[in-house]
Each structure stands twice: as structure tokens, then as C-alpha cells.
Amino acid sequence: MTLPARDKGKLRLRASLRAARSASDPADRQEQAQAIARAVVDHAGGIAAAPGERRTIAAYLGRDPEPATAGLLQDLHARGFDVVLPVCEPAYRLSWVGWVPGTALQRSVRAPVDEPVGPRRPFEEVPAVCLILVPALAVDRSGQRLGQGGGYYDRFLAQHPTDSPGAPPRLGVVYRSELLPAGAIPAEPFDQRLGGVFTADGLQRFEAVAGPV
């Protein structure tokens, strides 16, 4: 199959970002992951909940060399948030499973990631989501995201546009060097933009641009 020129650019960029992540210093990765976790917890603490309503964060379990999120998930739980994590389903769909400390994990049959064991729900049935944390290999300052290439999050985010009432913000998580200048990530029509990104330097929000973010 001949890939469109842009897609080739994405493949190259993905390969070099993966190589750079794997070659980076594990101690630096850990330090940045801890700073990212602090930034997320600070931000989450400022989200107002409806009276009596628990707040849910749609997070994910980072897998080395991704920024580690296990400590972040513990912190969010300890602060009273409900946490749900994605499970890969057929046709690149995601379903969501509640996570608390101690929830059993198992390797996905569809992707090299661990997933929680428990009842699976479509996102529409997860109540009171106030934030979606989105894994990425890189994000550029126009909000373009490069993921692992399955298109799981593109499909998921396309089904939950941010312009619908009460839609939660979608914020990426990357290492400092993976926040790239605007335009650095080739944009394809199906790509879903993010409203901002967490790095070890804190939350960086992007200017609103035409189209969904």
C-alpha cells in the first residue's frame, strides 16, 4: 500500500520520538514523571465539582518509557477522584474500567499496555468526567498530537467533541522535549487536537483554533 506523503512524515517522526524516549535517562524520565504528576494533581484540585458529585478522571497507565502514571493515579484516588482507565477493544475502540489501588491489571491482547480487570463501560456511561488525560509521543503548540499509531484516541476523541455542552478538556502528557513548535506534527483530517498538555514544567494551554480541540 502506498501511504500519503504526510503519513510517511508521521511514521518517521514516530520512529525518531520512540528512539529518543528509549535512549533517554531513566532517572530523568522518573523525575519528569513526578513533576507531571504534581502538575496534574494541582490542576485537578482546582476543578469545581457539582455539589455532591464525585469527579472522574479518564486517565491511562503509562508504560515505560512513557511517563509513569502509577503514582499519579494513587494521588488522584487519595484526593477523592474516581479514576477510569482505557481498555482496547476490537476495531480500535476504547472502553473504560474503574481503577482503585489494588485493581488487578493484565496485558492487553491488542496493544503492549496493561489494562485493569473489571466491568467495561462505554465512555457515555462513565459519570462526571472532568478531565481526559491523553497519552502521546509528542504534542505541538497548535494542539496536534502524535500517538502510538493505532488511532484509538483519535477515534475516541472524535466521538466526544469538546464543543458539546459540559465536555471535559482533553489534555496530553509528554516529556519536555516532546512539546514541539506549532506545525511540527503533520495534521491529517481525522487527527483530534488537544486543549493543552502537561509537561514537567506544568500545564501548557493552547490558543483556541478553528475546529475541535
Ligand SMILES: Nc1nc2c(c(=O)[nH]1)N(C=O)[C@@H](CNc1ccc(C(=O)N[C@@H](CCC(=O)O)C(=O)O)cc1)CN2
Ligand atoms: N499507556 C498507554 N495506554 C494506551 C495507549 C497509549 O498510547 N499508552 N493507547 C493509545 O492509543 C492505546 C493502546 N494503543 C497502543 C498501540 C501501540 C502501542 C505501541 O507501543 N506500539 C509499538 C510497539 C509494539 C511492540 O513493541 O509490540 C509499535 O506498534 O511499534 C502502544 C499502545 C490505549 N492505551
Ligand SMILES: Nc1ncnc2c1ncn2[C@@H]1O[C@H](COP(=O)(O)OP(=O)(O)OP(=O)(O)O)[C@@H](O)[C@H]1O
Ligand atoms: N475517527 C476515525 N475514524 C476512523 N479511522 C480513524 C479515525 N481516526 C484515526 N483513524 C485511523 O487510525 C489510524 C492511526 O491514526 P494516527 O496515526 O493518527 O494514530 P495515533 O493518534 O498516533 O494513535 P493512538 O490514538 O492509538 O495513540 C489512521 O490510519 C487513521 O486512518
